[in-house]
Amino acid sequence: MINFDALIIEDGIPIYLQIVRHIKRGIVSGVVKDRDELPSRRVLSAFLGVNPNTIQKAYRILEDEALIESHSGAKSYMSLDGARIAAVRDELVEADAKSSVEALKQMGVTKEQAIALIEKYWEE
Amino acid sequence: MINFDALIIEDGIPIYLQIVRHIKRGIVSGVVKDRDELPSRRVLSAFLGVNPNTIQKAYRILEDEALIESHSGAKSYMSLDGARIAAVRDELVEADAKSSVEALKQMGVTKEQAIALIEKYWEE
Amino acid sequence: MINFDALIIEDGIPIYLQIVRHIKRGIVSGVVKDRDELPSRRVLSAFLGVNPNTIQKAYRILEDEALIESHSGAKSYMSLDGARIAAVRDELVEADAKSSVEALKQMGVTKEQAIALIEKYWEE
């Protein structure tokens, strides 16, 4: 089952979005697989020290994106296939790179300067 | 004078911050220069279709950072020198690159893949 | 025995309350009589496709209002007399007519239009 030990709730960004992002990163990195069981709202809320409703909101978003399946009274499971995983990868990796490139271009940074920046901060 | 045609107000992020960011990107790219005249609150609010107070809030922030000079009843002008421009560049460019690198690293992307992504999206 | 064919579970209002209401309507219409036997929790839950606990909750409410008699392990029976039936009639018929009249009046419908509506939908 997916592990939430590495998820440290930080301030300034909604908790339910941090949970969504954590699960999506698990999908991209391959830690989470199809048909994996998700912790129940109550269990995860107790573990993270937040309200069950906050977990519910995160799971609901993932369900709307067809990444998990929930049925009243039953446990929740991951529902992944190649297309969905690719979509999540696009959303996280490509969208991130794309918006970064756009911002840098608008500020007059050259491609060479951008690559130099990446290399510089990669080591830190 | 700085052009606001390229500024498309998007939802989810405060309008006054989008205006601030747009002007700051102009500073970094060199489109905006020292002593440039800024459009009046009234003119810009009409052009963007937002409340004059929202423009006021954006200008006030820039004024607090000493990037513009306003005198009640008179026009506002950019107030830039090498140090200020460098500070804005750091704030925008470096912060952007840094957060992007961090996100990609967290998802298991290698430095080489990251650079490839930058090059790929730079052309589009 | 009371028939539950006409009971169509609708969303938005608690199922156990819908069951209570259905039985009370049977009392008012005379379909349900004193000493009538009620279907067992298990049978009714299977018929309606809901959880036995939901039936239990409905029966418990009727029991609290002294409209049925239950003894653990044995069947449940209606327990009606003139006073109880009149009370239920007041609660349902009069409350229904009253709230309906109030709603229609509030919407600017005239008495004649209201009667016409009743006649129109009575035939369908």
Place this chain on the structure above:
Amino acid sequence: MINFDALIIEDGIPIYLQIVRHIKRGIVSGVVKDRDELPSRRVLSAFLGVNPNTIQKAYRILEDEALIESHSGAKSYMSLDGARIAAVRDELVEADAKSSVEALKQMGVTKEQAIALIEKYWEE
């Protein structure tokens, strides 16, 4: 401005739906007109003794149905035209009369008795 004195919150049905219904009845009766100003979330919540969020949920539903217009920081206004009013009328009047007829029929009330009930309560 629309009046909420006649709205008595009752149990068993979500408060926000009762508020939605009350406003829709005002639309049908003509009490509420296009461009009418709505009470703010805070004012109405204080008046009804419920949480501002409950009002927000009701207003949000009406906004989704394009019956009101809300913009952050500004007041909320009704947004009505003939087609929208007709749609609301259908939804309320017909649904109300239909469900009332169905309930009365199920309780063994005759059409004549139903009409008598309507006339009786109409005068009160």
Place this chain on the structure above:
DNA sequence: GTGGTCTAGACCACC
């Protein structure tokens, strides 16, 4: 035990 909804209180962004 499970998932889901309703109401509430605190807070934020905006005009």
Place this chain on the structure above:
DNA sequence: GTGGTCTAGACCACG
């Protein structure tokens, strides 16, 4: 002042 969001607690239906 306005509208909007986030988190929380209590409750409901269900297996």
